[in-house]
Amino acid sequence: MKRTVLLFAEARQATGADRVEVDLPEPADVATLRRELSRQYPSLASAVERAMFAIDAAYATNATVVPPDQEVALIPPVSGG
């Protein structure tokens, strides 16, 4: 299945895009998403390694399943405040 992943900060800069499409097997968890993102977008690999992921605007773990219909975002190390 094709999933859109929102990109921010250094990840957005690395690809020049605020989102990318990634091909995922079904079902897929965040661990799989990491692997596939790095494989399909090598320029994102180091960002993926340092990033958390959010699904439906909430932090996910590597074991969280990537659902077909919710927003997925790559969250680089945050630096707000």
Added chain:
Amino acid sequence: MISLTPDPIDPNHVAAAVHASEAGAVVTFVGTVRGTTGGRETVALEYEAYDEMARTELERLRCAAIERWSLIDCALAHRTGRLFVGEVSVAIAVSAAHRRAAFEAAAWLIDAIKQSVPIWKCEHYADGTTEWVHHAT
């Protein structure tokens, strides 16, 4: 009150949002853009946010602080976009019956905001270079 805004933040407005007659203490924290970092001169900071999730996280932290310290009220405001040295990036105001809770809650909130809210800061240095900041863990 939760605010994520590209507009300048007025700390007085944030403090006013938590005023209550039962409050014996109002503590305000204001984060400002510092002119030097690591010996390098900063010209500007650019803040980027995952808006929807940043608002959700700010609200979650606000509720957590209110519950943990029995606060009367709590207001959080964070700015996005380009900020110059001296400008306000974040403002926190808490009101409580007594000062200990207010001080502790405000201190906890700024640390928690820095740790989990999906907002990113890019330093623009005087030498023309830019750098996405990674907080020391």
